[in-house]
Amino acid sequence: MDISIIIVNYNTYNLTLNCIKSIYKKTADLIFEIIVVDNCSPNRDIEELNVAFPEVKLILSQQNKGFGAGNNLGSRHAKGKYLLFLNSDTLLLNNAIKEFYEYMERNPKVGICGGNLYQVNLRPGVSFERRLPGTLRDIDSLFFMLLSKLQFGKNLTFNFGNSPLRLKGYVSGADLCIAKDLFVKVGRFDEDFFMYYEETELTHRVFKAKKEVHVIPQSKIIHLEGGSQGEISDKKKVWMRESKLLYFEKTNTFGVGISIILNQIISFRDRLIQKLLVR
Incomplete structure (x- = not known):
């Protein structure tokens, strides 16, 4: 098995169906499997998944322990040399998974690989961060990422070039590819994180294992973002x-x-800007 594609579902049945359809439509010349982990969704439509796709491994978790835990559960059933953690609210635009596989095969120093994420209108989306979280990044954020924009130009969160970028930061957890043996070696996702920053913390451990993080523009994926979260923006914050x-x-x-x-100041600033825009 070349690669195992792991999708965590939580009340995103239709999105998950469309994601899987795009995988089968766009992926070629690769031996892969799809594993869907349902994180105890209140909506039980997911139980019908194997009617549409009998070959997909469907794992029904009895509890929702979070995004990282769901991916960990899927990884324990995976047979692939590589794991691709793919959000349910994604759609492949090309043979992105084969691009991941071949790039990882050619570059053994790479621990994590991500691709370019696009918005639904095909405009560039946030695909990665150039730095890991820290005081410097928070200060930069206070000034609308001016330092990072001066340093990285337009390639701040999206790879506009034709060549891979090596990051000191992390790729989006929406499309994170990693060798299974490395994922197991560094301890999988930390399940203390219910949602958000689990891929960031994993990246920190991958760096400690002396591996690199790259993003390749050849892998192109639409990320709809927030498909499972609905109207819970406050909870997200x-x-x-x-x-x-x-x-x-x-x-x-x-x-x-x-x-x-700094984050309190940034939050206050953003609320103030929003009020001024409304006026």
């Missing part, structure tokens, strides 16, 4: 804030207190 602080604690990243203060 809480998850992101709590997960970020947990990341700081787990990785001994300097500046937890500074980060809290």
Whole structure:
């Protein structure tokens, strides 16, 4: 088995169906399997998945322990040399999975590989971050990422070039490819993270294992974003804030207190801008 594609579902049955359809439509010349893990969705439509796709491995978790835990569960059933953690709200635009596989085969120093993510209108989406979270990035964010824009230009969160980019940051968890043996070696996703920053913390451990993180423009994927979250933007903000602080604690990243203060300032700034725009 060349690669195992793992999709975590939570109330995204139709999105998951469309994602799987795009995989079968676009993927060629590759031995792969698709594993869908349902994180105890209240909507039980997912139980009909094997009617449409009998060859897909469907795992019905009895509890929702979070995004990372769902992916970990899927990885334990995977037979592929590589794992591709793919969000249910994604659609392949080309033979992206084969591009991942071949790039990883040619570049054994690469621990994690991601591709270019597009919005539904095919405009560039946020595909990666050039830095891991820390005080410097928070200060930069306060000034609308001016330092990063000066350093990285238009390739700040999307690879506009034709060549791979080596990151000091992390790729989006929407399309994260990693060798299975490395994933197991570094300890899989940390299940203390319910949602958000689990891929960031995993990347931190991959760096400690002396592996690189690359993003390749040849893999092209639409990311619809937020498909399973509906109208819970406030809850999303809480998850992101709590997960970020947990990341700081787990990785001994300097500046937890500074980060809290800076994020409060940024939040206040954004609310003020929103009020001014409404006026």
